[in-house]
Structure formats: structure tokens, C-alpha cells
Amino acid sequence: MTFLKSQVESSAEFPKILHEEDESVTGLRLEIPGPFDIDATLECGQTFGWERVTLEDGTAWFKGVIGCTGVMVNFDRSSSNLTVLYDTQDFCDPSDQKANARALAEKVFHYFALDDDLELIYEFLLHGSVSSGADVDPVMDAALSYGYGLRILRQDPWECLISYISSAMNNIPAICKIIGYFRKTLGKPVGFGQYTFPPPEAFMAAGHSCIRNSRCGFRSTYILDAADKVVNGEVDLDLIANLPLSDARRELQKIAGVGPKVADCVLLFAYHRLDAFPVDRWVLRAMSHFYFDGNAITVEQAKREGSRRFGPFSGYAQEYLFHYARNYCHGQF
Structure with a gap:
């Protein structure tokens, strides 16, 4: 695996809310290649175990558990750095800082699906799924722009x-x-x-x-x-x-x-089967409104059309449609 540039940093460099007095808390910083929106990723409705913590300076951190490790995570858009704080006591050998940092970094990389090539996926959803003769799928264009950087997690x-x-x-x-x-x-x-x-x-x-x-x-x-x-x-x-x-x-x-x-x-x-296309009420409404001229359709029709249009990246199309319909188009259909 080609890994991200990372470094282990002492907890003293981080905000007070992160328990500076606890010497067992350390941080891992990863430089993220490609688009990443941590807010959309953790708050779009695909996972239910993360809590947003907003500091006095307005920066947002998220508190959750990856594997058997409790973490606090923050993404800085300006530097494309993902900071992960963790307690070394969550590891079998707290003293082996390098090994623990490496192990956690790999879990973070896997969990946030940082190996997904979002630009390639976007290109396919914008152009590869077009069947009407248009240059791009205008619905996907709007949905991808709204949720740009949202990643499908690999949950337990x-x-x-x-x-x-x-x-x-x-x-x-x-x-x-x-x-x-x-x-x-x-x-x-x-x-x-x-x-x-x-x-x-x-x-x-x-x-x-x-x-x-x-x-x-x-x-x-x-x-x-x-x-x-x-x-x-x-x-x-x-x-x-x-x-x-x-x-x-x-x-x-x-x-x-x-x-x-x-x-x-x-x-x-959980399994990162990106060809899956779950259909709930929001996706059903979106598929009806955008791809069936507002006509009533069944869940099976929506799933079949979603799979046909979006193929190997149907799952990404589904989640962007869900996020767009629920949070941006709410009340429009």
C-alpha cells in the first residue's frame, strides 16, 4: 500500500479541550490526497457513531471510535491535513509509539476510504452514466458539487x-x-x-x-x-x-x-460494495423526480435504473443523491 505522509505529534500542540494534561494522548497527522469533506462524510447519514465537537475558535472536531481506538479527528481544508488524536492506553503496548501510530494510520486510511479515487469516480458519474446525449448528467453534476469530497466509509x-x-x-x-x-x-x-x-x-x-x-x-x-x-x-x-x-x-x-x-x-x-444501490424514501423521490419526470415508481424500478446508469459506482451515486435530496432539495419534491 502506498501510504500517506504522516507524523506523530505531542498532545501539547492541540487545543485545550483535547486534554493536554493527559500525557497518554498523542496525535497523528495525515496529508490527504484528493477531495475530502469530513463534515459531509460523517454527517450524511451513513454512520451513527460520531459526535461533532465545536471548539471556541469555531473549528469542528469529530469524536468516535475506529476499531478499538477512541479518536478525535479534524480536517484542515487549507493544508489538506487530517489530524487524529488518540490515547496510547487503547493499545496493547502503549510504549511502542511508532508501531501504534502506523497501525492506527492504516485503520484511518481504510475506514475513510482514502484509497478511493474520487476524481475518477466523479468523471464516470458525470460522463460515463450519460445516456441522453448530453455532455454531462446535470443531476449528478449538482449532487457531486453539493457533496464534493464525501467518501463512502468502510464501517465494521x-x-x-x-x-x-x-x-x-x-x-x-x-x-x-x-x-x-x-x-x-x-x-x-x-x-x-x-x-x-x-x-x-x-x-x-x-x-x-x-x-x-x-x-x-x-x-x-x-x-x-x-x-x-x-x-x-x-x-x-x-x-x-x-x-x-x-x-x-x-x-x-x-x-x-x-x-x-x-x-x-x-x-x-461496511463492505464497500460500490455497486450496491440502496433505495430509501429520499432516493426513491430523487430518482422519480430527476430520472422519471416525477412519475410514481417502485423501489425496484429505482434500483434497476440506478444500477444501470451508475454501474460500478452506483453506491457513490446513491449517497450523493441521498445527501443532495435530503439536505438541499428538502421540500422541493
Whole structure:
């Protein structure tokens, strides 16, 4: 892997909110090639485990967990530097600073999909998907401009699965609260007062009453079914990574409460299957309005047209359409 330029820096160089008095906190700085919008990436609705922290000077940091490490991240557009703060106590050998920094940098690189060539993807979505004779797809042009730099994350498959099971007939703030409850109640403490996402065994041990206390409602049965099938090997989350898209979708749909949309969300946002095209109400409205002259269409029609138009980068097209429709076009259709 060709890696990004990085360096380890002492916590004393960072704002007071980042606990300068704690000598175990250090920082990693990565120079990011290509477009990156950390706000759009973490707040577009693909993930539910990050919290925005705004400092007195107005700079925005995001607090979350990557792997088993609690982090604070900030992206400086002027320098294209991504700063990652972490607690060395989250590592098995806190004294091996170089190895820990390298390991975390690789995880950050992978998680934020910094190897995706967004310029190439944009070029394809603007020109390769055009079928009307126009020079560019005007809808994609608007959506890509609005969300420029948004990247599809590579989330942990188990956490992503539970997140999207919890998303059924739900809103983003409620999903965030459910995931936060599971972390704090069943996870392990890590840096910056955060908690890891618990493994399926922890859900099984917790039982139905504890799961329902998250206020996930009817979804508790689905969550426990997912835990049971993963623990017992009926659903192999590692195997899914190597399956064709249709087979991977069927494997996930063995779990109660996992339909085509939830399966496609997990495949896109955890397994980075960029050919997946999940269709929720926002994408359905956008596809109807922009590509079917406002006529009523089915979810299957929207998915089929999205896959036909956007091919290997359908997932990026979907998320940019979702972000654009929900946040810019809200109320227009």
C-alpha cells in the first residue's frame, strides 16, 4: 500500500479541550490526497457513531471510535491535513509509539476510504452514466458539487448491520441514541470517554430486556436474531466480503428484519460494495423526480435504473443523491 505522509505529534500542540494534561494522548497527522469533506462524510447519514465537537475558535472536531481506538479527528481544508488524536492506553503496548501510530494510520486510511479515487469516480458519474446525449448528467453534476469530497466509509460489518436494523422506520437522532446505548452499556471503555461497539456475544449475554432498554422497540427481536445467527455461524460476516452481490444480499437476508434495503446499506457502508444501490424514501423521490419526470415508481424500478446508469459506482451515486435530496432539495419534491 502506498501510504500517506504522516507524523506523530505531542498532545501539547492541540487545543485545550483535547486534554493536554493527559500525557497518554498523542496525535497523528495525515496529508490527504484528493477531495475530502469530513463534515459531509460523517454527517450524511451513513454512520451513527460520531459526535461533532465545536471548539471556541469555531473549528469542528469529530469524536468516535475506529476499531478499538477512541479518536478525535479534524480536517484542515487549507493544508489538506487530517489530524487524529488518540490515547496510547487503547493499545496493547502503549510504549511502542511508532508501531501504534502506523497501525492506527492504516485503520484511518481504510475506514475513510482514502484509497478511493474520487476524481475518477466523479468523471464516470458525470460522463460515463450519460445516456441522453448530453455532455454531462446535470443531476449528478449538482449532487457531486453539493457533496464534493464525501467518501463512502468502510464501517465494521457487525456494527453497521445493527445500525441499519435499528434504522427501520426510524430517524437518525434516534438511531444514534440506540447505538450510543449499546456502546455505553455493553462496550469497553476507550479514549476520550468513549466505548467500543459490543460483539454479538455481548448482545446474546445481555438478553432481551437489556436490548429493549435501548428503546429500539420491535427491532430488539431482529437484533437478537442477528446476534444469534452470527454467533452460531448461520450467517458468516467474513464470508460475505467475498460473495457476489446477489449472494451476499441473500446471506444477510437470512436475518429477521433484514430486507433488500438494509442488506444493500450494509454491503455499501461496511463492505464497500460500490455497486450496491440502496433505495430509501429520499432516493426513491430523487430518482422519480430527476430520472422519471416525477412519475410514481417502485423501489425496484429505482434500483434497476440506478444500477444501470451508475454501474460500478452506483453506491457513490446513491449517497450523493441521498445527501443532495435530503439536505438541499428538502421540500422541493
